[in-house]
Amino acid sequence: MAVIGWIGLGNMGGSMSANLAKAGHDVRGFDLNPAALAAAVTGGVKPAGSIAEAVAGADAVFTMLPKGEHAKAVYLGGDGVLAHADARTLLIDSSTIDIAAAKELHDAAAAAGFRFVDAPVSGGMSGAKAATLTFMVGGEPGAVEEASSFIEPMAANVIPTGGPTTGQAAKICNNLMLLINLASTAEGAVLADRLGLDKKVFWDIASVSSGDSWALRTWYPVPGVVPTAASNNDFAPTFTAELANKDIGLAISAAEDTGTPLEIGRHVQQLYQRLIDAGESGKDCSMIIRLADGSLDPAK
Secondary structure, eight states: OOOOEEEOOTTTHHHHHHHHHHHEEEEEEEEOHHHHHHHHHTTTEEEEESSHHHHTOOEEEEOSSHHHHHHHHHHHHSSSSHHHHHHSSSEEEEEEOOOOHHHHHHHHHHHHHHHEEEOOSSSHHHHHHHHEEEEEEEOHHHHHHHHHHHHHEEEEEEEESTTTTHHHHHHHHHHHHHHHHHHHHHHHHHHHHHOOOOOOHHHHTTTTSOOOOOOHHHOOSSTTTTOOOEEEGOOOOBBBBHHHHHHHHHHHHHHHHTTTHHHHHHHHHHHHHHEEEEETTTTTTGHHHHHHOOOOOOTT
């Protein structure tokens, strides 16, 4: 079994690192949030007091961080990963970040003699807990192959995407589609209700017809239909509106860089911004249905 350093033990990283520990790896975790670190320890992760302590002697280092700026600080800072890890250590960033930041990390790691892959995930908090995530892994072929062996205890799918930054590109495009699907699902659900359809009957129809999507089957925004949906729990977050807005913003930035209009994506981003402006940034992103049905108080 391997020695693994893990940096970033939030809602995703805490569960993911625990699954590596359950698989028998020696996982040493670090997070600036003491509560997150304490929670990870209950899952079998050994606490580290610094990045340097987490990466010392590691065969691989995983990072799971909110934004590109955080990933760059963790890797490139004076007390960061590149400053303290051994060059034999494989570096795996599972954060969802912008393409430019991912390229900067690849380039800096290569210049310092490290192997580095971008390996963002899809599947949310439930997938992180259940070890059923999909990993999209971009980098040099040898590093991608080696990374896959470390990833397997956390994943249902490990998909090589190509060269450096292609993992991030796949994740950005996938989440763009997800959030557009979720918005359309919310509008369809509201209209079906107002036309007199039973909510479960309509879901039964859509889930086996052309309106089907992962968002409909997993995050249905109407309570009492899909057991895994946050709508059953007052939209307690499985994936927050703030993170949804961040991810669709990454898609818009990539679209601008590539001359892609992204007209639907831009509109959906405006909807998520309205949720945030209404004070609901910490609620689940499926709360977008409150815009579709007109019930969100804009003055809240």
